Amino acid sequence: MQPLVDLNHVSFGYGATPVLEDVSLHLHAGQFAALVGPSGAGKTSLLKLILGTLRPTHGSLVIGGRAVDGSPASQVAYVPQVETVDWNFPVTVEQVVLMGRVRKSGIWPWPSAEDRRRVADVLERLEIAPMAKRHIRDLSGGQQQRVFLARALIAEPTLLVLDEPTSGVDMRTAENVLHLLADLNRQGITILMTTHDLNAAAAHLPWVICLNCRVIAEGAPEDVFTEAILNRTYHGEMMVIHHDGMILIHQRPHHHTHQDLLPNPVLGHSAPTTPVMVLPFVPGESSVHGAQNVEVAYELAA
Amino acid sequence: MNWLLEPFQYEFFRTGTMAALLAGVLCGLLGVYIVLRGMSYIGHGLSHAIFGGAVVSFVMQWNFYLGAGLWGFLAAVLINQTARRTRIGADAAIGVITTASFAIGVALISRYRRFTQSFDAALFGNILGVTWTDVAVIAAVTLLVGLGIFLAYKQLLFTTFDSEVARIYGVHTEWMDTLFALMLAAAIIASMQVLGVTLIAAALVIPAITARLLTDSFDRMMLYSATIGAASGVFGMYLSYYVDVASGATIVLLQSSIFAVVLAIVSARKLTARRLTHTHIG
Numbered sequence: 191m192q193p194l195v196d197l198n199h200v201s202f203g204y205g206a207t208p209v210l211e212d213v214s215l216h217l218h219a220g221q222f223a224a225l226v227g228p229s230g231a232g233k234t235s236l237l238k239l240i241l242g243t244l245r246p247t248h249g250s251l252v253i254g255g256r257a258v259d260g261s262p263a264s265q266v267a268y269v270p271q272v273e274t275v276d277w278n279f280p281v282t283v284e285q286v287v288l289m290g291r292v293r294k295s296g297i298w299p300w301p302s303a304e305d306r307r308r309v310a311d312v313l314e315r316l317e318i319a320p321m322a323k324r325h326i327r328d329l330s331g332g333q334q335q336r337v338f339l340a341r342a343l344i345a346e347p348t349l350l351v352l353d354e355p356t357s358g359v360d361m362r363t364a365e366n367v368l369h370l371l372a373d374l375n376r377q378g379i380t381i382l383m384t385t386h387d388l389n390a391a392a393a394h395l396p397w398v399i400c401l402n403c404r405v406i407a408e409g410a411p412e413d414v415f416t417e418a419i420l421n422r423t424y425h426g427e428m429m430v431i432h433h434d435g436m437i438l439i440h441q442r443p444h445h446h447t448h449q450d451l452l453p454n455p456v457l458g459h460s461a462p463t464t465p466v467m468v469l470p471f472v473p474g475e476s477s478v479h480g481a482q483n484v485e486v487a488y489e490l491a492a
Numbered sequence: 493m494n495w496l497l498e499p500f501q502y503e504f505f506r507t508g509t510m511a512a513l514l515a516g517v518l519c520g521l522l523g524v525y526i527v528l529r530g531m532s533y534i535g536h537g538l539s540h541a542i543f544g545g546a547v548v549s550f551v552m553q554w555n556f557y558l559g560a561g562l563w564g565f566l567a568a569v570l571i572n573q574t575a576r577r578t579r580i581g582a583d584a585a586i587g588v589i590t591t592a593s594f595a596i597g598v599a600l601i602s603r604y605r606r607f608t609q610s611f612d613a614a615l616f617g618n619i620l621g622v623t624w625t626d627v628a629v630i631a632a633v634t635l636l637v638g639l640g641i642f643l644a645y646k647q648l649l650f651t652t653f654d655s656e657v658a659r660i661y662g663v664h665t666e667w668m669d670t671l672f673a674l675m676l677a678a679a680i681i682a683s684m685q686v687l688g689v690t691l692i693a694a695a696l697v698i699p700a701i702t703a704r705l706l707t708d709s710f711d712r713m714m715l716y717s718a719t720i721g722a723a724s725g726v727f728g729m730y731l732s733y734y735v736d737v738a739s740g741a742t743i744v745l746l747q748s749s750i751f752a753v754v755l756a757i758v759s760a761r762k763l764t765a766r767r768l769t770h771t772h773i774g
Contacts, residue, residue: 281649
């Protein structure tokens with residue numbers, strides 16, 4: 191069976207700087223996959239190639255049996271990062287969702303009865319129906335994420351592409367978003383998302399693609415999330431702990447001095463974003479000790 | 493009541509008021525898209541570019557509307573393409589392309605000094621010179637722009653909200669940018685006689701930002717912006733007549749005053765709401 195997303199030896203770069211080199215990727219209908227890698231690894235460029243807003247410099251890209259060459263495929267819908275949205279733009283939830291129908295709705299500026307019915311259905315499905323007439327700024331982080339998911343779903347895509355759907359929201363909301371995506375995947379939608387949250391990817395996604403300019407590895411999280419693969423992907427010291435059936439991943443912590451934690455006089459506060467960084471880690475100790483450290487760190491982070 | 497009707501005995505006031513009203517609606521409608529795209533500077537830049545086109549049309553003895561229109565449209569497309577395809581931001585592209593075009597106009601004027609006076613009118617507006625033909629041109633442009641917005645409403649809204657994502661969802665954003673550039677160039681040329689090159693930018697931006705302060709709804713913002721534009725056009729003409737000040741400047745000053753009043757009211761309301769919230773929490 192032909193893959194839904196079929197990338198063969200794709201390369202891409204901005205000018206002379208290569209961003210992706212010889213990437214081959216095959217995503218079949220019904221898959222739910224996470225694209226992980228460090229910042230600058232080419233994740234967003236790969237998404238843009240799949241979305242048809244960038245053209246590969248080499249290689250071929252086929253979506254749903256149709257070659258994509260700088261023009262978006264009709265069966266793909268996209269959910270951008272919430273950080274990129276202009277929350278002050280004067281639009282209601284309903285208007286944003288209706289944008290997803292732009293290909294299918296008629297010429298008139300107002301929505302048809304069919305458009306309204308579909309908007310009501312999708313908002314009901316995502317449990318944000320009461321928010322339809324509200325301004326997008328007046329919603330919680332989770333509700334805002336659902337609005338853009340609703341806009342994607344109303345386009346009736348076979349492939350849903352999401353750029354870091356769990357960034358910019360709290361841990362509980364991120365978990366809810368991933369559960370929602372798993373539900374949508376069970377209903378038959380193929381999903382490809384980027385994420386920096388390796389632990390969430392390990393816990394919720396059945397397929398992971400490690401990218402750093404090239405595809406380093408892909409497969410089930412338990413096969414891909416090994417220290418060797420992650421070290422190659424992130425060019426750093428990664429720590430993988432198997433604990434109580436879970437995979438926990440962290441960068442090996444290094445000690446910070448108080449000086450590191452002081453506010454930066456030019457750029458603002460420079461404290462590390464993850465409290466785990468300041469916890470002591472004794473190299474050579476058992477993984478159980480490491481796991482305990484991580485659990486403490488999680489409690490602190492929460 | 494006499495003060496309302498008295499100015500209408502003059503032909504120039506009738507044509508001028510009609511032109512100011514239509515230009516107010518026109519600039520009010522397009523201003524919403526300009527403000528929401530964060531391109532407030534484009535009105536200023538494009539009007540200067542069109543001035544260059546107007547001078548070239550005069551020298552080459554082309555039809556003013558055709559020559560200046562084509563020039564303005566090309567300048568707008570060039571700005572879009574430069575901003576899209578290079579690392580230069582839209583503001584820098586506007587700065588380079590439009591000032592170069594304006595400089596061409598100034599250079600030609602200094603070379604052929606005989607038509608300096610007629611271009612004073614283009615720079616600062618000349619309501620006395622508005623004819624019924626000019627009114628008909630503004631009316632036609634208003635109608636066509638209204639029709640363009642009506643038919644491409646969804647696509648323009650999505651492109652303005654998020655151009656990159658709109659393209660992914662199947663909107664031909666390049667066409668939308670071209671359509672918008674065409675409408676904007678036409679609006680500036682049509683309004684030039686009333687407001688003048690130097691004041692068109694204000695007429696494009698002030699009604700729209702005032703409307704934005706008043707509402708969180710896109711549709712209402714369009715309605716308010718067009719209404720503020722039209723009302724300030726008509727009442728600006730009255731003020732201009734009675735105070736004996738240039739019409740373009742009066743219209744823009746009136747719009748600025750409306751903006752200042754709305755800003756003061758909205759800020760006071762926000763302050764009161766914040767105080768009430770603090771009182772409840774306390």
